Amino acid sequence: MKKAISFLLAAVLGISMLAGCGAKEADPVAVNVGAMKGPTAMGMVKMMEDDESGATAPNDYNFSLLASPDEVTPMLVKGKLDIAALPANLAAVLYQNMEQNLSVLAINTLGVIYIVEDGDTVQSVADLKGKTIYASGKGSTPEYGLNYILEENGLNPETDVNIEWKTEHAECVAALAANPSAIAMLPQPFVTTAQMQNENLRIALDLSAEWDALQEGKENPSGMITGVVVVRNDFLEENPEAVELFMEQYASSVDYVNANTAEAAALIEKYDILKAAVAEKALPYCNIVCITGDEMQDKLGGYLEELYAQNPKAVGGALPEDGFYYHGA
Structure with a gap:
């Protein structure tokens, strides 16, 4: 009987330990995100608010809102930013300049x-x-x-x-x-x-x-694209789960901004991107999106091909390889 009770206690203790392990929270991951003040940052404002309340855990974001691509580029190159929203063609240029240590996660702004x-x-x-x-x-x-x-x-x-x-x-x-x-x-x-x-x-x-x-009618239609979201590949390799979580949270933020214009405009003013009165009127015309995977590659790849045909330097002198396009962890 004593042996049976001992066995039962051990089993209960083991189950408790397993339950404790299952409930253990993931370690927080610091993610440095940069975007320019304008449409490329406007889709992120719900994420920014959620981060303040801790709702983005275990990701802990540090957002930098910058005035121009000239500010974003050195921070990305030096590793001060892990993820950044920037002009589509600049992403292609940096892909070459950073020795392919860069991937595009999503198209975040179509033509504006x-x-x-x-x-x-x-x-x-x-x-x-x-x-x-x-x-x-x-x-x-x-x-x-x-x-x-x-x-x-x-x-x-x-x-x-x-x-x-x-x-x-x-x-x-x-x-x-x-x-x-x-x-x-x-x-x-x-x-x-x-x-x-x-x-x-x-x-x-x-x-x-x-x-x-x-x-229209083309097998893989491209699109006119303003901005994309990119990630440094060394950060991606070290933190694949954090990047996947970012993608989920960013997509939700974009959905919120597009569905709640007045509330999003208030957040856009809160984070000193635009005055709410301007943002509320402009949002329906800003083409803020979160396009990923094959559709992203078709639209962005075709767009970069058109730029390359006019001036190869516009995309860094060569078209990016397939590895430039992120298709999930």
Whole structure:
């Protein structure tokens, strides 16, 4: 009898120990995340709030909101950031410069560039013929994207339109304010800012939609892409579970931002990205997404191919290999 009781106690103790092991919390993982103030960071605001309350555990995020790609790049290269949201073509450039120590986790922002005017003269890309367009981003993705759309619609960017390149988006907004008949190519949220200054300003063309129209019928359609989320491969190899958890939490955050515009706008102001009034109006046009896997590779790979065709330096001199695209742990 004593032996039976001893055996029973030992069994209960063993089960208790196993239960304790099963209930043990995972060790916290510090994850340094960077994003630029604008659409590429706006999809993260629910994660940022959840992190403050500890709801993202065991991941413990340290978010850095930066002003430009010039600030993000050195922090990523030096290992001060583990995960970062940055321009799509910059990710390809860094993939080459960092000796392939980089993978794309997701597309986080599709095209945010629009043609706007105070009037009703532009209904299609063909209507841009003979027009003067104020734009910024010469030598970067806005120029390459516009050139592709113009050329595929039978217009020569050099002779059929007059593109006046400005240094900053704000200069284009000022040009629109000074000349009511002007046409401009602007990204969000600058479109919304300009519309708040001139209520008659309308979105004439969504360049992301124009790109998609040109891709219809293709086996692996690409997309016009603004931003992606990347991870350093050495961090990924050391912390695959933390990266997978980040992906789940980021996807949920994007869903929340897209479904709760007013609440998300308040968070966007809380984290000093944009004023809530501007954010609430701009959000529906910011194309914030979380596209992963094969669809990500098709859309991003095709986009980078178009940039490479115009200027190989735009993607680091060579197209990234398949290992550039993350497909899960």
